[in-house]
Amino acid sequence: MIFNSWSFLFLFLPAVFVLYWFVFNKSLKAQNILLLFSSYVFYGLWNWYFLSLIVLSSAIDYWAARNIYLTEIDGRRKIFLYISIFTNLSILGVFKYFNFFAENLAELFQEFGIVLDLPTLNVILPVGISFYTFQSLGYTIDVYKRKIAATDKIIEFFCFVSFFPQLVAGPIERAKHLLPQFFSARGFKYEYAKEGIKLILWGLVMKVVIADTCGKQVDYVYSNFSNLSSVYVFLGQFYFLFQLYGDFAGYSLIAIGVAKLFGFNLSKNFSYPFFSRSIPEFWTKWHMTLTNWFTDYVFTPIVKKNIKNRKFVFLSYLITLCLIGFWHGPKWTLIFAIGFTAFYFIPRIFFNVKVNSRKKPNLRDIPSIIKVFLIVFFHLIFFRAVDMSSSFQFLKKIFEFSIYPLSYDMFYPLALLFPFIIIEWNTRTEVHPLGLEKLPKFFRWMIYLFLTYLVFQLLDTPKPYIYFQF
Numbered sequence: 001m002i003f004n005s006w007s008f009l010f011l012f013l014p015a016v017f018v019l020y021w022f023v024f025n026k027s028l029k030a031q032n033i034l035l036l037f038s039s040y041v042f043y044g045l046w047n048w049y050f051l052s053l054i055v056l057s058s059a060i061d062y063w064a065a066r067n068i069y070l071t072e073i074d075g076r077r078k079i080f081l082y083i084s085i086f087t088n089l090s091i092l093g094v095f096k097y098f099n100f101f102a103e104n105l106a107e108l109f110q111e112f113g114i115v116l117d118l119p120t121l122n123v124i125l126p127v128g129i130s131f132y133t134f135q136s137l138g139y140t141i142d143v144y145k146r147k148i149a150a151t152d153k154i155i156e157f158f159c160f161v162s163f164f165p166q167l168v169a170g171p172i173e174r175a176k177h178l179l180p181q182f183f184s185a186r187g188f189k190y191e192y193a194k195e196g197i198k199l200i201l202w203g204l205v206m207k208v209v210i211a212d213t214c215g216k217q218v219d220y221v222y223s224n225f226s227n228l229s230s231v232y233v234f235l236g237q238f239y240f241l242f243q244l245y246g247d248f249a250g251y252s253l254i255a256i257g258v259a260k261l262f263g264f265n266l267s268k269n270f271s272y273p274f275f276s277r278s279i280p281e282f283w284t285k286w287h288m289t290l291t292n293w294f295t296d297y298v299f300t301p302i303v304k305k306n307i308k309n310r311k312f313v314f315l316s317y318l319i320t321l322c323l324i325g326f327w328h329g330p331k332w333t334l335i336f337a338i339g340f341t342a343f344y345f346i347p348r349i350f351f352n353v354k355v356n357s358r359k360k361p362n363l364r365d366i367p368s369i370i371k372v373f374l375i376v377f378f379h380l381i382f383f384r385a386v387d388m389s390s391s392f393q394f395l396k397k398i399f400e401f402s403i404y405p406l407s408y409d410m411f412y413p414l415a416l417l418f419p420f421i422i423i424e425w426n427t428r429t430e431v432h433p434l435g436l437e438k439l440p441k442f443f444r445w446m447i448y449l450f451l452t453y454l455v456f457q458l459l460d461t462p463k464p465y466i467y468f469q470f
Contacts, residue, residue, distance in 0.1 A: 001045045003200075003254045004207050005462040012042065013258065020262055021188050028185050032155050035182075035262070039164035043127070050126040053091055058161040060087045061136045062154055065143040069150035077144060084140040088133045095126055100330030127468050128168030130327055134293055136161045139175040141297060148176050156182040165258040169251050169467045171269040171289040178266070186263035198434040199257030201448065204455045206250030210420055212463050214239035214246070214413050222384060225394050229402045233394065235410055240384050241377060242417055245274065247466045248287070253432060272428045274421075275361045277368040279344035279375060283321075290327070294320050314349050318342040328383075328470050333391055337382035344375065360429050 001008050016038045024030040044051045064084040068077045093101075102118040109116045139160070143150045151157050160179045166172075221228060221236025228236075252269035259266045267289050276282035283291050299320040306312040322339030347353035361369060378395070385391035427433040436444045 001042055002462055002464060002468075003251065003258075004204060004459060006459070012038075013261075017261055025188075028183075029155070031186065032159050032182055035164070036155060036159045036162065039159070039162040039167060042164040043162065043167060046127055047124075050129075053095075053126055053129065054132055054162050054167075055158075057088060057091060057133055057136050058158045060084060061140045061161070062151075062157050065140045065150040066152065068140070068144050081140060081144045084137060088137045092129060092133050094121070095123060095129060097330045125469060130470050131170050131172055132161055132167060134290075134327075135172050138172070138293060138297065139179070142175055148179075151179065153183070163259070163264075165255040165262075165264075166266055169248070169255070169465055169470075170287075171252055171255065171267045172293050173267060173289070178264070181264050189263065192260045192263060196257040196260030199253045199260065199432055201257075201451055201455070202432045202434050203250040203253030203255075203257060204459075205451055206246040206253065207465070208250075208455050208458050209246075210416060211243045211246030211250060211466075212458065213416055214243040215463065217410060217413055218243050218384070222394070225397050227405075228397070229404055229406050230398055230400045231403050231406060232410055233397045237377060237381060237384075237394075237398070239413055239417075241274070241373075241380060242420075244380065244383075244466060245270075251465050251467065268431070272424055274373055274376075275365075275369055275425065275428055276372050277361060277365050278348075279341050279372060280348055282372055282376065283341070290324065294324055294327075298323060310349050314342065314345065317345050317349070331387075333382040333385055333388055336388070337379045341375070341379060 001012060003009075016034070020031055020034055024034050040051055040054075043054065061084050064080040067080040071077055071080075099120045102120050106116045106118050139148075139157075142148045156179065159182050160173075160175065163173075163178070218236055218240045221233055221239075225233050225236065249270040256266045256268070269288050271285040271288065273282050273285035276285055299316055302319065303313055303316040318339060321342045322335050325335040325338030328334045328338065381394050382388070382391045385394055423433045427435070434448075436447060439447075
């Protein structure tokens, strides 16, 4: 089930909402059981078999964290931590990375004239496996580091791992932020619900109106770029940036909005990243919960003992960003696309170049914003292309500087993107652009109704979210 489907918007979500607030509202335990059951149904409607992986990951981390918390013996604590890490990474490795390692190992031996006939797995990737695995694993690590106490409430912990608004594509929540919310009584708040609906509406605009409209042109360009003009190919990549942003940031906003309908606060995941003035700043605004996860659990442990060694700091950035690329999928293109952005950290690391400290970018920052946008533009060619060879072919095509053949249909998404960019620029310090309280009530409702109409007009065949494949 996906957010931009009729079944979710008009059947699943209203049914769970009514049961939650009007049937099970007298008991916190009953509300949590309903949320757990609803989350499993939400995921199980995609594939009931892979639901067992969520249950297994939840059970292992609940058991491991309890044992870590209840013992003071360092050796025993480490054993349970390693069990958690091994189990989670093994599940992820088998379903997501097994074929990658098998194929690359076979190619490596082939270079030395040795033929390896290694088996590969013909299985689909479980939706959201990278998200809920990291969320559950982060809990165990935090318990081991004594940052939080292990809970003995199994229903609430299983809810934390599988909470349906953010189960399959984040935000990746930390236990210290989300888990306590399952322990506290929740009463219906009109302001929460109103804000949640606005977030859902704008998230649907980003997904259905922006991302899916751009996506049609992106798919065509990447399938036929060798026969298209440079202008066409350039626009296709330009649209891909907004397809990816609208798709994923839109999902995150809907997730945050749906959670608010049930009295929960989820973490912000995007903060207008295309207005960044440097690549380091970009990584603090794009997929923020993933960046923070890797910062805390990978970068910081690596770099803390050699923080004064600038070469080691750079190497730590490189390793962390390559792992973020690898997290996205078992492809060298993804590792290159994300990992090599570490080289844009060099001015800050070696030459003490300061990142602009102003929180709000202004018109003086436009040259820096364009520079960062172009860097992301070219790196994401490798993110979208099938392999390294086609990435370089696509890149080469852009620099042929050809104009024809050209279809004017290619330009119509710009009619949506230019207003979208202007709206985002004018609301760049807000959580979302629909905070229109300063406008008269009549005009606010006209905007809400127009956006709703626009979404439903384009919501013909729901298109899956790009990040479901990660």
